[in-house]
């Protein structure tokens with residue numbers, strides 16, 4: 001198989017350097033070229049032009065007149081590639097490619113490529129490869145030509161024997177037999193990947209059940225891509241996870257333990273700080289893969305761990321980029337996706353991040369619309385957020401005042417880490433504690449009720 005410069009798990013060839021200048025095309029009532037541009041930039045592409053049409057054309061995405069205009073535009077700005085804001089069928093892509101005389105990449109392929117670039121751990125890589133193959137399968141015929149154009153003639157399709165990958169293919173394309181062979185190879189590879197993912201899923205389920213059996217409250221950070229979830233995880237836990245101004249920077253869930261003394265946050269007295277003798281419980285925070293509107297169905301598997309984390313969580317932090325011009329839609333995309341996966345949304349804390357990018361006027365307006373939200377930025381708001389988290393943890397717990405005899409000190413020690421301790425007082429007969437304990441521990445301590 002010819003070398004395409006792709007990584008070993010890759011299916012789509014690396015984009016040829018000459019194609020890096022692109023023209024974006026959006027058709028239909030819902031068009032989001034600003035977001036498409038950010039997706040393109042995340043891949044290092046340069047947007048040279050844009051074209052929109054309110055009506056979607058069945059044959060070639062945009063109408064035939066527009067396709068001619070597009071051809072002109074592509075030539076005029078010297079673009080190497082066209083990117084559409086919606087997924088195209090193989091025949092729509094072919095029509096558009098022919099008429100505008102440039103390779104066409106649709107929104108789905110673009111997002112899959114970003115996932116490919118950003119996948120770091122083994123499960124993410126498997127999921128991305130599966131997505132690539134399921135995208136490729138119905139497009140095998142067109143792909144030969146498409147891959148060749150994108151990869152500068154060095155295309156090798158997934159699982160292909162490579163026998164027809166050389167010589168003359170540009171004009172003739174592969175024969176029926178070769179196509180059937182390719183499809184069979186792709187399906188076989190997909191089956192293998194699914195089996196491996198199922199194994200991963202089983203071991204993940206074991207890990208989850210182990211985690212779920214502990215008393216430690218679980219918090220999940222979910223939200224639109226680029227909202228600042230990882231930034232908040234780092235701030236709360238002192239983790240040094242990568243945050244970049246790229247879409248889908250995080251492609252794997254990760255869980256950190258936040259202990260009252262850990263992390264880069266400090267409780268410097270003040271109103272939000274705990275009282276004398278008070279002790280806040282530890283909790284775990286899970287960072288997840290971001291959401292996006294019109295999520296390619298091929299990538300749903302990549303979000304399963306996000307949805308799992310969300311459904312396991314006791315408290316959800318819904319993060320939004322408050323400075324986004326499409327704030328409402330982004331909040332709704334996240335809420336609707338969660339609602340449609342029938343999660344119980346008991347404890348939700350809405351976090352409006354990137355407060356520093358808001359004007360006074362916008363801040364006031366958004367506060368009025370989301371009165372319950374906590375506003376954060378890289379410098380402010382984490383104390384308030386922690387306060388809300390502990391409030392939610394307490395509300396899931398039973399508050400009780402207990403007097404534990406000194407000789408049973410081990411029972412006091414057990415409370416630290418698992419319970420919120422609101423106050424502690426040494427008495428002659430023992431330690432008097434005002435605590436909120438997880439419901440599962442309430443029975444154990446009821447014998448000490450003061």
Ligand SMILES: Nc1nc2c(ncn2[C@@H]2O[C@H](COP(=O)(O)OP(=O)(O)OP(=O)(O)O)[C@@H](O)[C@H]2O)c(=O)[nH]1
Pocket residue numbers: 223224225226227228229230231232242243244245246247248249250251289290291353354355356357376377378379
């Ligand atoms: N100005 C400003 N930028 C922020 C703030 N929080 C995060 N950012 C930046 O926004 C970008 C995205 O932040 P991340 O924490 O990676 O966002 P994410 O939600 O984890 O994104 P994905 O993993 O891609 O879904 C980074 O460049 C951050 O530095 C903030 O409060 N203010």
Ligand SMILES: [Mg+2]
Pocket residue numbers: 229230231243249250287
């Ligand atoms: Mg992230």
